[in-house]
Amino acid sequence: MAAAAFLCARAAAPALLLPPSRRLHCRLLASRAAAAAALSSSSGEGDGGVEFQGKVGFLGLGIMGAPMASNLIKAGCDVTVWNRTKSKCDPLLSLGAKYEPSPAEVASSCDVTFAMLADPQSAAEVACGADGAAEGLAPGKGYVDVSTVDGATSKLIGERITSTGASFLEAPVSGSKKPAEDGLLIFLTAGDESLYKRVAPLLDVMGKSRFYLGDVGNGAAMKLVVNMVMGSMMVSFSEGLLLSEKVGLDPNTLVEVISQGAISAPMFSLKGPSMVKAAYPTAFPLKHQQKDLRLALALAESVSQSIPTVAAANELYKAAKSLGLADHDFSAVIEALKAKAHSSLQ
Ligand SMILES: NC(=O)C1=CN([C@@H]2O[C@H](COP(=O)(O)OP(=O)(O)OC[C@H]3O[C@@H](n4cnc5c(N)ncnc54)[C@H](OP(=O)(O)O)[C@@H]3O)[C@@H](O)[C@H]2O)C=CC1
Numbered sequence: 501m502a503a504a505a506f507l508c509a510r511a512a513a514p515a516l517l518l519p520p521s522r523r524l525h526c527r528l529l530a531s532r533a534a535a536a537a538a539l540s541s542s543s544g545e546g547d548g549g550v551e552f553q554g555k556v557g558f559l560g561l562g563i564m565g566a567p568m569a570s571n572l573i574k575a576g577c578d579v580t581v582w583n584r585t586k587s588k589c590d591p592l593l594s595l596g597a598k599y600e601p602s603p604a605e606v607a608s609s610c611d612v613t614f615a616m617l618a619d620p621q622s623a624a625e626v627a628c629g630a631d632g633a634a635e636g637l638a639p640g641k642g643y644v645d646v647s648t649v650d651g652a653t654s655k656l657i658g659e660r661i662t663s664t665g666a667s668f669l670e671a672p673v674s675g676s677k678k679p680a681e682d683g684l685l686i687f688l689t690a691g692d693e694s695l696y697k698r699v700a701p702l703l704d705v706m707g708k709s710r711f712y713l714g715d716v717g718n719g720a721a722m723k724l725v726v727n728m729v730m731g732s733m734m735v736s737f738s739e740g741l742l743l744s745e746k747v748g749l750d751p752n753t754l755v756e757v758i759s760q761g762a763i764s765a766p767m768f769s770l771k772g773p774s775m776v777k778a779a780y781p782t783a784f785p786l787k788h789q790q791k792d793l794r795l796a797l798a799l800a801e802s803v804s805q806s807i808p809t810v811a812a813a814n815e816l817y818k819a820a821k822s823l824g825l826a827d828h829d830f831s832a833v834i835e836a837l838k839a840k841a842h843s844s845l846q
């Protein structure tokens with residue numbers, strides 16, 4: 501079935517013209533006004549302009565989850581957190597979050613629970629495993645999985661969640677650590693449309709735009725397609741940086757030239773200067789980029805689509821992982837190319 505898609509960018513909202521701290525303040529005021537106006541409602545209509553009313557759970561406080569949950573707290577939401585490594589909850593607790601000792605207890609104490617986990621395995625475990633979120637869900641509650649997973653895992657999670665009577669939305673995000681901190685993520689959602697509308701005010705706190713793509717699996721597929729393009733672009737950029745240096749050009753000049761032309765991309769301008777210095781401060785861990793390429797290759801195979809450039813890029817990310825770079829930023833894939841060049845000289 502073709503995915504029905506609609507986009508809601510919040511760029512038209514006047515509050516967006518303000519810096520993020522003022523915007524959050526505006527939303528908080530809007531939320532308080534809505535609370536006064538809608539005392540009998542446990543949730544807003546999202547696109548109708550009524551703010552979300554209710555308790556919000558957040559599971560998974562890694563590079564992405566922590567700033568996303570933090571933005572919800574700063575916007576005035578009542579947030580309860582859980583993370584496998586408990587110490588990562590502390591900064592959120594200092595901001596006013598509550599804590600529950602398991603995903604099930606978070607889900608049972610909240611109206612809507614978000615999950616931002618590493619990969620398909622952890623997303624399924626936290627949702628469906630022992631003491632998982634599903635054990636605390638019930639009719640009227642919602643579960644929103646914002647992790648990057650494959651469609652099959654998302655469907656499996658969705659089936660378990662909806663078997664409790666709760667509703668399910670998949671909502672992976674495009675945008676990295678900085679957009680997460682700045683509340684500028686792009687949500688790629690699919691699943692229960694009324695839950696989408698209900699959590700829209702929360703998505704708007706954490707992101708700059710949101711797409712509703714229809715059936716569960718479409719959000720996951722969109723995210724994998726976007727990230728397979730990104731992973732291949734990074735490899736191509738890395739090859740360009742190394743070749744420019746090899747032929748006697750200044751790679752910093754290459755970064756500048758690219759930034760002014762048709763292939764300009766924020767990713768190149770942001771990461772190029774540190775890549776030239778062989779520094780890879782982690783925003784998007786290389787292991788997650790390789791996971792996304794692996795999942796994109798499986799997606800392509802499921803529809804007999806050939807993606808040879810992605811397959812070649814994936815081999816380089818795998819090589820980078822075997823060099824011990826899994827937890828570095830994905831731009832460290834350039835080191836796999838350097839190692840290849842070095843070994844071919846021997
Ligand atoms: N970083 C980025 O730029 C972006 C990442 N994403 C996607 O978002 C997701 C999260 O990414 P990110 O925050 O960077 O990743 P991190 O590696 O920083 O965080 C991963 C989170 O998953 C938890 N986790 C891992 N395994 C388990 C498990 N078995 N059981 C319970 N919890 C587990 C970790 O807990 P603990 O702290 O205990 O390890 C942590 O909270 C990934 O799917 C990624 O692909 C999407 C867009 C951008």
Ligand SMILES: O=CC(=O)O
Pocket residue numbers: 673674675676727784
């Ligand atoms: O998934 C990574 C991103 O930057 O988006």
